[in-house]
Amino acid sequence: DAGVIQSPRHEVTEMGQEVTLRCKPISGHDYLFWYRQTMMRGLELLIYFNNNVPIDDSGMPEDRFSAKMPNASFSTLKIQPSEPRDSAVYFCASKGGYEQYFGPGTRLTVT
Amino acid sequence: DAKTTQPNSMESNEEEPVHLPCNHSTISGTDYIHWYRQLPSQGPEYVIHGLTSNVNNRMASLAIAEDRKSSTLILHRATLRDAAVYYCILWEEYGNKLVFGAGTILRVKS
Numbered sequence: 001d002a003g004v005i006q007s008p009r010h011e012v013t014e015m016g017q018e019v020t021l022r023c024k025p026i027s028g029h030d031y032l033f034w035y036r037q038t039m040m041r042g043l044e045l046l047i048y049f050n051n052n053v054p055i056d057d058s059g060m061p062e063d064r065f066s067a068k069m070p071n072a073s074f075s076t077l078k079i080q081p082s083e084p085r086d087s088a089v090y091f092c093a094s095k096g097g098y099e100q101y102f103g104p105g106t107r108l109t110v111t
Numbered sequence: 112d113a114k115t116t117q118p119n120s121m122e123s124n125e126e127e128p129v130h131l132p133c134n135h136s137t138i139s140g141t142d143y144i145h146w147y148r149q150l151p152s153q154g155p156e157y158v159i160h161g162l163t164s165n166v167n168n169r170m171a172s173l174a175i176a177e178d179r180k181s182s183t184l185i186l187h188r189a190t191l192r193d194a195a196v197y198y199c200i201l202w203e204e205y206g207n208k209l210v211f212g213a214g215t216i217l218r219v220k221s
Binding site: 004 | 143145147149153154155156157160202207208209210211212213
């Protein structure tokens with residue numbers, strides 16, 4: 001398996017633009033997680049899904065953020081409109097047993 | 112979520128053992144102790160986990176105190192590639208959330 005795949009790896013956008021981050025989990029895993037990492041706040045869980053259903057979105061910072069998982073092999077995290085404070089590395093992870101497997105991350109820069 | 116306390120940073124010499132401590136005095140009976148590490152410019156990766164007994168795998172060993180209020184991750188022979196941030200996390204038996212703290216920055220000197 002190729003592991004968790006995220007795209008794009010880097011994204012630079014202007015404030016006010018819509019940003020969509022994509023994730024393909026490991027096949028067979030039934031949990032998917034979205035995290036955000038910044039120097040100030042460290043690694044934070046934003047939302048997670050079980051069998052494509054959102055279970056806990058308490059970490060989503062505000063209504064500008066939304067996440068979907070239309071099927072077992074694909075998830076998106078959307079920010080609309082984006083703001084400079086959204087600049088961070090966003091990680092997707094999937095889990096089938098006790099171990100979470102993280103993707104390489106998407107580095108988002110909002111200018 | 113139960114909390115863990117780790118030193119901010121540690122330093123080791125290459126080829127020597129490293130003992131990374133973690134305190135978790137509020138651990139409950141069903142909390143598992145998980146360790147992840149994050150290499151530079153990468154996502155975190157699983158290292159090891161345990162409940163009560165000491166555990167060994169190809170990457171490391173986990174020593175858990177008898178009262179479970181602390182644990183130690185042991186890297187038997189540190190290499191330069193082990194330089195990373197190491198996170199000690201408590202995982203509820205039926206939970207699914209990893210709550211990452213600040214972790215310990217491990218520096219390995221050649």
